[in-house]
Amino acid sequence: MKLHPLMLALAATAVLPAAYAADAVTPMTPDGVASYQKIRPEADFIKRVEMVPMRDGTKLYTVILMKKGTTNAPILLSRSPYDAKGDAERTGSQHIRDIVPVMDVEFVEDNYIRVYQDIRGMHNSEGEYVTNRPLAGPQNDTGIDESTDAYDTIDWLVNHVPESNGKVGIVGSSYLGFTTLMAEIHPHPALKAAVPQSPMVDGWMGDDWFHNGAFRNVNIGYTVMQGTAKAESGGIAVGAGDDYSRFLEAGSTGDYLKKWGFENYPFIRKMTENPAYTDFWSLQAVDKIMAKEPLKVPTMLVVGQWDQEDSYGAPAVYNAIEPKDKHNNMVSLVIGPWRHSGVNHYGYKLGALTFTGDTAHEFRVKYMKPFFDHYLKGAPDPKTPPVLTYATGENHWNVSPKWPMGKAEKIYMTDNMGLSFKPAANENAHDDYVSDPAKPVPFIPRPINMSDSHQWKPWLVHDQRFVSSRPDVLVYTSDVLNKPVHIMGAPMVNLFAATSGTDADWVVKLVDVYPNTTSEGASQGYVGPEMTGFELPIGIEIFRGRYVKGFDKPEALTPGKVEHYHFGLPNVDHVFLPGHKIMVQVQSSLFPLYDRNPQTYVDNIFFAKKGDYQKATMSVFHSSNIELPIAK
Template identity: 35%
Template sequence: MKYILLSLYLLLGAATFAQQPGMVNPDAQYVKDNYTKFEYQIPMRDGKKLFTSVYVPKDQSKKYPFMMDRTCYSVAPYGAGYKGSLGPSSQFAHDGYIFVYQDVRGRWMSEGIYEEMTPELEEHKTNKDVDEGTDTYDTIDWLLKNIPNNNGKVGVWGISYPGFYTTTALLSRHPALVAASPQAPIADLWRDDGWHNGAFFLVANFGFYPGFTNRQDDKPTQRRGGRFNPGTEDGYDFFMKMGPMKNTNDKYYKDTIRLWNEMIDHPDYDEHWKARNVLYHLHDIKTAVLVTGGWYDAEDLYGAINTYKTLVKNNPKTPIYFTMGPWVHGGWARGAGDHLGDVDFGGPTGPFYRENIEFKFFSHYLKGTPMDVAPVNTFQTGVNQWKTYKAWPPAQAQQKELYLLPGGKLSFNAPTGKKDSFDEYESDPNNPVPFVADRNQTMDMQREYMTADQRFLSTRKDVLSYQSDVLDKDVTIAGNIWANLSVSTTGTDADFVVKVLDVYPDTAANNKFTGKDVKMAGYQQMVRSEPMRGKYRNAFDKPEPFIPGTVTPVNWELQDVLHTFKKGHRIMVQIQSTWFPLIDRNPQIFTNIMKANESDFKQATHKIYTSKQHPSFLKVRVM
């Protein structure tokens, strides 16, 4: 998915129009007819210059606000070429703005050395104390003074990495920055794209860095990085043959990619990653903010949700808006957003966001137009309805516990028996559980996995399932889910993956998006899922081993949802300890997994306890 977004930026110039083969971007000619393109090297306070493309309306009879996108994915095309579209959506180009696109420091045609998720500084005592916040401040100051016919107001937006740069734009605290929309923003690289609770997201990162790494020096270039070619789409087979994580360098990258090595060298949440957590700095913000994300964003769900929650907590007087739809990474910016895989969302959702939320937000703060947008706009999956709230999670959502019970049962009633019951399974890292049914679709992070039918795992003995009775009424969960497991293992480390599923009744009918040879009757739709690397159960920065055979609590957050399990459906929870190659394999011994040898990988028996004295349950918020 990282590489998918990178390709979109390079090939479409960050366009939001989803082109199909043989189609022509309808905005391309409009942009050329109505805008003049300029290119600048804008000086920063430390003397470095950042390459910036500026598209100015040819109609100079009125003043325009700025809309800016700072990116590490290139502002191409360079020179005489024009972007095929401008702004977050087509409406912006037709309404008239001064559009600014900037290569961030150390990327493409900008000077400097690139830092992934540049550490932000709380103080800037000298001109050498620079970060993305100061670079944004200096850019805005230059634009206000050098681009004619501007109205003195600036808006910033961006998706994924550009979403991070939008968040850091808030840290410029420039008075002219009046509106910003971090969309799927990376907030904490260790927690967003790199590791989920310590489990390394292998397919999302392995193929990304060769293409992303087009330069590692202070020499501006238009040269693109080369994509790694594995020679197969069967990532399950490829990564099994690759062996331990250290073989990524021994066999392929040969220590030539600095950013990849930073990930290999820092598997724990150490100071390297803490310095790159932008959430620590989101205070004293005066700019109006619209945070946008997708419920099925496999990369930066954490970033969107926690950017919003942090901003609201630390800046109670600032207008902060939040939108979550049924989208994959960046899915709101292009296309209909009407389905994901086999799951139908009841109609287009992307256009609603672009027209009624995003456009109105920026138009209001940059041009003074009326705006009727609720503080929180969220799409309720399961019933396919937009809901508005004053805050997220909704105040009326009440916390409840959903217990795993003996016999594969799932209930809101706690276990009552005196016997210390448990279920156990043998986890073999040399026969890991696949994350999708088709192994020929595992060389990349298939976005459809987040709603995919889990019946393909029904014969696996290393996947536990707990299922509720048929629901006699709708059950709506709104807010974050916490897994609270009581476990034991014969090893000294273990991963645990918890998946929350919506099990359809046998009477469920197919829809127009249902795949070939798929039946929605009995479909086990994944609603939310997250792994946990057990050695980080007490602290992400201080891993510690399990004591074999000892019952141990392992608790972690599965992130937020707004989903209705409809009457007649069932709720299911699945637990497993491998999820390959979505996440890397755990040797199941306490060691540095990035440096582990093939001989370190051991089978282990894991127990999940379901008793009154050692309960396992999910904490959920029920409407």
């Protein structure tokens, strides 16, 4: 019998209460559910999670994201120790542009497949984590490294992602800059372009762990967090407070490590047991490795001018591989007005400095994406500049054929704490100060919390007036400039100095002193009276005296003997404007960012005893100078 539609509706309604009653909730119905599908049918994107197998059977957690309708698309890969799952779900939005990091928006909106992967041993990947895992060879007999893992990942992706066009680019900053560079060593044929940003290249010479032999205390917390429970354990348990007091009261850095239970972490031991630049570090240096490898992958190296973590790596790799670029079209260097990884965020300002627009977005859209589009999508050649730098002070981009562009001109420390392009009348004259390890010079005003991003990220542009009047900081200042001084390169320090002790640290700062007026405006990179008389650091670097004869040969200094300390400041493109002054500051500590030098020679500063820390008189001679790379 055929029922009338109304009867069918009534029949259906009749069974609903019974069906509903079977699932009825009570006060004791458990309230948990197994899962919730965050990606709704209306989402404009596709997300896949895969465990990608490596050649040794280890599987790596890999997230694949693309906009719906994506076809014949290039893959943009990042390999990270910082949680690929989080990178791929920033919000619960149903729009792909809202869930990816801001640097990826233009790519996913333009037919790119975005892939994020946890490196082995981290977060949701299998395997064992080794910090900056050495390349297979003398220090790694497993045959497995970040190069092989990148190769295996790319091979899997081009064979298992049907929407792909078979071309892959790789990008990433900091540790991800390191994995980007490693992918270029013995690269997969499908790897067509790479953009390593602020890469970790040589952790002893000038990136994360040491600078010219001085240890960076700031990385202790990072090392502990990354080395605990696949980086899933959260922060370290030192509590709130002033890091200056915390480190000073502990004693040596070794005492600090022991106090907080960090001393037996494997990577902590690697650092504390290898304080000099022996093969332990030099064989891991990525720039030295890449100097020996053929140049196969077009590479755009990126760094921030005020990169507080990895200022060394990108220029070092550029110097290593650019000579192989016979036609000046395979390797490019970019220096932007950013802090560490600032290229991937918003580039309107840094600390008190304000720029003319979002410099980071401008770079990504005008230069980085066209670079990838050319090599991965067959877009017209964008004629990527061999060198692209942002001239701070005048605030505009410069395109150059090479780096450095400036020619070295010396500016000397002179009588009456002056600074001049003419040599001092008496090069044997000197200025003295007493360095007391019990009262080290802070690197930013106290209280200091190195885990506070608001303090840490912009510290390299902090107004230096907070230390200018300290008796243990020498301050040399030029006359007021009557014309611009434009530097393009790495200023080189020639410090002729002596100590009454048997070891010493030397900190040199190149500073732009702003006029004591408010007449200059936003076009010069700042706004408002807060910049009146501002002492803007253009470059800050440290050198541990025991390495003056060789980074692999520490030795005691001879009290009173003048030594020549030669080292570089970070690479910059900066204009000292008319009306400004050039300043150089010299001191012997930068605490607690760097560990204290006891100023008496001990075999290993990590384990210096209380009695080893002694005052010393430091003498800086007027033959000292800075070689400024001045562009004409």
